[in-house]
Amino acid sequence: MVSRVEHPAAGYRKIFETVEELNEPIPAETKGVIPSWLSGSLLRMGPGLFEVGDEPFHHLFDGQALMHKFDLKGDQVTYFRKFIKTDAYVRAMTENRVVITEFGTVAYPDPCKNVFSRFFTYFRGIEVTDNCLVNVYPIGEDFYAVTETNYITKVDPDSLETLKKVDLCKYLSINGVTAHPHTEADGTVYNIGNCFGKNMSLAYNVIKIPPAQKDKSDPIEKSQVVVQLPSSERLKPSYIHSFGITENYFVFVEQPVKINLLKFLSAWSVRGATYMDCFESNESMGTWFHLATKEPAGYMKSHKYRTSAFNLFHHINAYEDQGFIVVDLCTWKGHDFVYNYLYLANLREEWEEVKKAAMRAPQPEVRRYVLPLDIHREEQGRNLVSLSYTTATAVLHSDGTVWLEPEVLFSGPRQAFEFPQINYSKCCGRKYSFAYGLGLNHFIPDRIVKLNVQTKETWLWQEEDCYPSEPLFVPTPGATEEDDGVLLSIVVKPGAERPGFLLVLDAMKLTELARAEVNTVIPVTLHGMYKAPPSP
Numbered sequence: 001m002v003s004r005v006e007h008p009a010a011g012y013r014k015i016f017e018t019v020e021e022l023n024e025p026i027p028a029e030t031k032g033v034i035p036s037w038l039s040g041s042l043l044r045m046g047p048g049l050f051e052v053g054d055e056p057f058h059h060l061f062d063g064q065a066l067m068h069k070f071d072l073k074g075d076q077v078t079y080f081r082k083f084i085k086t087d088a089y090v091r092a093m094t095e096n097r098v099v100i101t102e103f104g105t106v107a108y109p110d111p112c113k114n115v116f117s118r119f120f121t122y123f124r125g126i127e128v129t130d131n132c133l134v135n136v137y138p139i140g141e142d143f144y145a146v147t148e149t150n151y152i153t154k155v156d157p158d159s160l161e162t163l164k165k166v167d168l169c170k171y172l173s174i175n176g177v178t179a180h181p182h183t184e185a186d187g188t189v190y191n192i193g194n195c196f197g198k199n200m201s202l203a204y205n206v207i208k209i210p211p212a213q214k215d216k217s218d219p220i221e222k223s224q225v226v227v228q229l230p231s232s233e234r235l236k237p238s239y240i241h242s243f244g245i246t247e248n249y250f251v252f253v254e255q256p257v258k259i260n261l262l263k264f265l266s267a268w269s270v271r272g273a274t275y276m277d278c279f280e281s282n283e284s285m286g287t288w289f290h291l292a293t294k295e296p297a298g299y300m301k302s303h304k305y306r307t308s309a310f311n312l313f314h315h316i317n318a319y320e321d322q323g324f325i326v327v328d329l330c331t332w333k334g335h336d337f338v339y340n341y342l343y344l345a346n347l348r349e350e351w352e353e354v355k356k357a358a359m360r361a362p363q364p365e366v367r368r369y370v371l372p373l374d375i376h377r378e379e380q381g382r383n384l385v386s387l388s389y390t391t392a393t394a395v396l397h398s399d400g401t402v403w404l405e406p407e408v409l410f411s412g413p414r415q416a417f418e419f420p421q422i423n424y425s426k427c428c429g430r431k432y433s434f435a436y437g438l439g440l441n442h443f444i445p446d447r448i449v450k451l452n453v454q455t456k457e458t459w460l461w462q463e464e465d466c467y468p469s470e471p472l473f474v475p476t477p478g479a480t481e482e483d484d485g486v487l488l489s490i491v492v493k494p495g496a497e498r499p500g501f502l503l504v505l506d507a508m509k510l511t512e513l514a515r516a517e518v519n520t521v522i523p524v525t526l527h528g529m530y531k532a533p534p535s536p
């Protein structure tokens, strides 16, 4: 699936430009045939406002949260979008400047305020952003737009109105949680986040939020920390973007991209730096895998799995098989932080410059790691993995650590398989065959890919000057085959008469079933969900 496509016209710049929200849903023009069973809403989050007044946001993860919705009802499709009225957005609009520091953009003090009030603004310390541009997911019967801090924002998935800001710190001992929770069939939500405890004791806390409550109370009020995993380094927790879950275990990968807490708590609050300034790489630790049991919940501290350094943002899937845990990941080789390459100035460069910058960045690879559960002292020095279908290895060393080597499932130079999706309801935590992803060509999203993780066969959807987003899998009702369903992706085709469209692909063959076009560009979206219509 290595893409030979070039982008000399740099049309991808359009997906990093500010747009206006809509007052009401607009009709889309449908070409092709949308399956009649596919009715519901595609909800997605991303940045939509890339500057305030004359102050630009600098990083891909700074733009203000814009929520998008494609509603499907038969072949009638509409598109709607609204900015989430977060504190970051409302205050920026009111003051016409960046008021809350974002991931890679500092909010400078109000120049109209005198030197004393400016000093006290700094002295009060940091105001953590609630800019929920990363994802949207349900908790109980409610929907929340999220970033990775302690603030999540309740939204109305129909009107896209902002309902309320929730501070998870009120309920849980965490400083932030990922934007990639796992949700079980009954609605139980698991997530993981950093916890900077008392006396700076550091941990990664796995949290559990129960499903919708019979008494209609808010399940968040009943959320709890179920497992605590220790940090490998004092004062420097690793950055976590997602985690894995199997029937009986949580899988946490501790990567060498670290948050320097001293920088976070001092430089950041006093001198005015960004979140990006608080990251650093640990050049010697490599990457550590940790396991915890689900029931009873507990950290498996005797299992010390190690491998070479990589950045990790997205787990694809994990499952148990014959005494092993199989973990499939979208990795980026080395400890240099991939987010360093995602400044908007770089992504908006001419194509030749974009390619040059990507040459210096960590290289992507889809990898399978296999973790043996039964480890015996006498088995030192030999490969413990006996699964017939993988070349991944695990070797016990004399210090008790198990060194892992992966099987490469997909690798193409500067061609990433990222933003992975699976048939989640059928396959999460189970042995599976298919992963779907967004193909990044030197970081530019220009194709949709299907990967058979067992045979390594790939399928591709690609069209000239088209920039798709993460493909979400929606199963055909009553399907028995894993890949019987459709993929939904928002695509931008800058020069076209109707430059934004919802693409509907047949997930088996990766062929186009339909597209629903709208007369507006749709800026880049990161993650989202498909919301089925309420059952009659």
Ligand SMILES: CCCCCCCCCCCCCCCC(=O)OC/C=C(C)/C=C/C=C(C)/C=C/C1=C(C)CCCC1(C)C
Binding pocket: 061, 103, 128, 129, 134, 147, 148, 149, 150, 175, 176, 177, 194, 259, 264, 275, 278, 313, 338, 342, 418, 440, 443, 444, 445, 469, 470, 524, 525, 526, 527
């Ligand atoms: C869709 C195509 C995009 C085009 C380019 C993409 C290239 C992607 C290459 C790699 C994949 C990366 C995936 C990342 C996806 C994503 O959605 O990331 C967004 C992450 C954000 C906005 C993270 C925000 C985190 C914050 C604000 C964390 C804050 C904290 C600290 C840093 C330390 C202290 C705790 C706290 C406050 C939580």
Ligand SMILES: [Fe+2]
Binding pocket: 179, 180, 241, 313, 314, 527
């Ligand atoms: Fe993500």
